Amino acid sequence: MFNKSAKGNFLDEVRKQKALILISVPYFVYFLIFSYLPLWGLTMAFQNYKPQLSFFEQEWIGFTHFRNLFTDPDFYRVMRNTLGMSIINLVLSFVTAIAFALFLNELTGPFFKFKRVVQTISYMPHFLSWIIVCGLVSNALSMDGGIINELLLATGLVKNKIHFLGEASYFWWIVGFTNVWKSMGWNSIIYLAAITSIDPALYEAAAIDGYGRFGRMWHITLPGIKSTIIILLILNAGWILNAGFEVQYILGSNGLVLDVSETIDIFVLKRGFGRSGGFAFGTAAGMFKTVVSVIVLTLCNKIADWVGEEKLI
Amino acid sequence: MRKSFGDKIIDGIIVFFMAIIVIIMVYPLWNTLITSFNEARDSMKGSLYLWPRKWTLFNYQSVFKTDKIFKAFIVSVARTLITTIVGVFISGLFAYVLSRKEFIFRKFLTTFMIMTMYINAGLIPQYFLYRNLGLINNFWVYVLPGLVGAFNVVVIRTYINSLPASLVESAKIDGASELKIYFNIIFPLCMPVLATVALWVAVGSWNSWFDSFIFAPKQELSTLQYEMMKILSSSMQSGVKQPDYLAESHTSRSTVTPNSLRAAMTMVATVPILVVYPFLQKYFVTVNIGSVKE
Known part of the structure; x- marks a missing residue:
């Protein structure tokens, strides 16, 4: 230059x-x-930080906070929750968005208008806030007239109402399906766009070879968007420690399922602000998350680049 | 290609499942809508499924007549408008600067900016920074941190790069200044991408509650979303105190419950989004792909 x-x-x-x-x-x-100056605050993670002292008066304690972090049983619990919910979210959101795009793509001819309507409606929840979405979910799952319990009772699938949000074993799945509800349509946009670039002649050839509708979906459409799927999967895997904060915080706020609902972000918040003198420990926990995230993200981006180039050759 | 009988059956099955998906997407909001128009005490009896039983506008009156909620609504509108208008405009300007191939600091500034998408000092250092800047319990904490987003700048820049470079070159030869080129040539041509970015920024700002919760907890700066959060968590959690206006409202002639009030607030918070979004929908695809290719 x-x-x-x-x-x-x-x-x-x-x-x-x-x-x-x-x-x-x-x-x-x-x-x-706004982005680089706060990094200076990371020095707190290595101090016995006391708010009333100036930077030069702080006591430096090396990796003590990190040692405490790694010996804290709560840390392993929140890491388990973070990874568990991340993986569920990743798998569910990919499978549903791809399936949705594949089937939506099958709506042609007289169904074109209907397809448009479905698309428009399916993008909508993406724009609702987590507060609203969690409110809708908690209404739907409520013991007190919630539609899911009413339906289950009416169809005789259960005899007693289920306290969905009070049951630890349901929580990760509730978070997963809440994510699906909110973003399935939005996530499908990219696959629908990828599908449009598939050569139509391939479908005709497959039809002549005797493949049915599902055969064409499986052998033409899906392989046609395979590279998009793989690259997005790798890129998204980079955000593995971002299991979310808001859903878990709000839906878990009844306190019954804290054991499985708290993610690393909630841990940072609660330890950092919730306890006096927790600032430094919370900073250390947050720093752990950032460092691991940057490493995983860089790795995933590198792999995605490499896969992308491979594809071009 | 004529459709065979089997194909028609498959079409039928797909349409059926899509219809179910549409119902699952729409029904929760529909239920909220009818709850918001139904008398609160009556809603508590349950079995409110498809249509309001006892029509009332009282829930909406409560939203706009309760001082704290109405003020929160105004704060939400103000933060959203300011962040969106200013943010989109200045993000576009920076995107234009970074699109200029001959700019000597282009690479450095691009990297410097993109790095901010990955590095994150975490919540507590952020809190300390805002405190030192005097942003805690200050309205501008809603605006400043999200004003220029690296991702948005990248998306706009990609779009500008797709415009013919001769536009800028000929304007330069005519002696137009950089700002003039941005205002008069680039900005109008970028409307599709700017509209999309504006939607993202607006929705993000309008939907945010966490910044109120952590950085601006004082009542005068509360937002609509944060008030909803308070009502929601007070009804989910037994130990949490209800916002005082809920207790006050019981003394009046008509009554309002946390659920009905929240339903009306949900609609108030949702309608603006639903109104603007169909107009912008056509831009989603192009911009989405552009951003992934980047």
Whole structure:
């Protein structure tokens, strides 16, 4: 980028691009303050942090907070919950979005209008807040006139109402299906777009070869979007420690299922703000999450790049 | 291709399942809608499925006449409008700067910005920063942290890159300044992508409650979502105190329950989104793919 030959050239360029540079300065400062400056706060993780002392008066205690973190049984519990819910979310959201896209794609000809309506409606929940979605879920699952319990009773599938949100073994699945409800339609957009780039001649050839509808879906459509699926799967796997915060916090707020509902983010929040002097420990826990996330993300992005190139060759 | 009998059956099955999915997507909101228009005491009897039994507007009156909720609504509107209008405009400007191939700091600034998507100091350092900046319990904590999002800038830049470069070049030859090129040429051409980004930013800001909860817990700065959160968690959790307006409202002639009030608030919070979203839907696909390709 920089011309080897002369410093003068560089300064000339600077002068010529003065406007662009001046516009960029506030953005540079903005990112510096809001994204990079907080990194300084990570030093807290290595201090016996006392809010009333200045930075230079803090006592440095090395990795004590991390040692405490790794010997804390709660830490292993929240890690288990985080990974468990992440994997359920990942698998459920992929399978449902792909299946939804595949079947939606089958609606052609006279069903075109219907397809449009289904699509429009299916994107909608993506735009609702987690508060609203959790409110809807807790209404639907309520013991007190919730539609799911009413339906189960009416069809005779159960004899007594089920306290869905009070039962630890249901919680991860409730979170998983809540995620599906909210994002299935939205996630399917990318697959529907990928499907449109499949050569229509392939379908005709398959039809001549005697493949039925499902045969074509399985042998043409699915392989046609395979690379999209793989790349998205790898990219999403990078966010494995982001199992979510809001759903678990709200749906788990009745306190009956805390054992399985608390994720690493909730742990950071509760330890950091909930206990006096918890700031430093909470920072250490948050830092652990960030460091692991960055490593996993970088790895996944590298793999996705590599797979993407492989595909092109 | 003519459809065979078997194909028609398969079509029927698919349509059937899609219809069920539509019902599952729509019914919870429909149920909330009828609850919001039904008399609160009557709703408590249950079995309210398809249509309100005792019509009332009282739940909505409570939303807008309860001082705290109405103020929260105003705060929500204000934060959303300011963040969206300012945020989209200045994100677009930065995207334009980063789209200029000859810009000497382009690579550096792009990397510097994209890094912010991955590094995250975590909640507590963030809290300390906002405290030092005087943003705790300050309205601007709703606006400033989300004003320029790296992802949004990347999406807009990708779009600008797809425009013919000659547009900018010829304007430069005519002696137009950078700001003028952005205002007069790039900004109008970017409407599709800017509309989509505006929708994301607006929805994100409108739907957010966590920033109120952690950074701006004082009542005057409460948002609609945060008030809903308080009502929801007080009805789910036995130990949590109800917002005081719920207790007050019982003394009046008509009554309102947490559930009915929340139903009306849910509709108030949902309708704006449902109104703007069909207009923007056509842009989703292009922008979505653009962002993945990036």
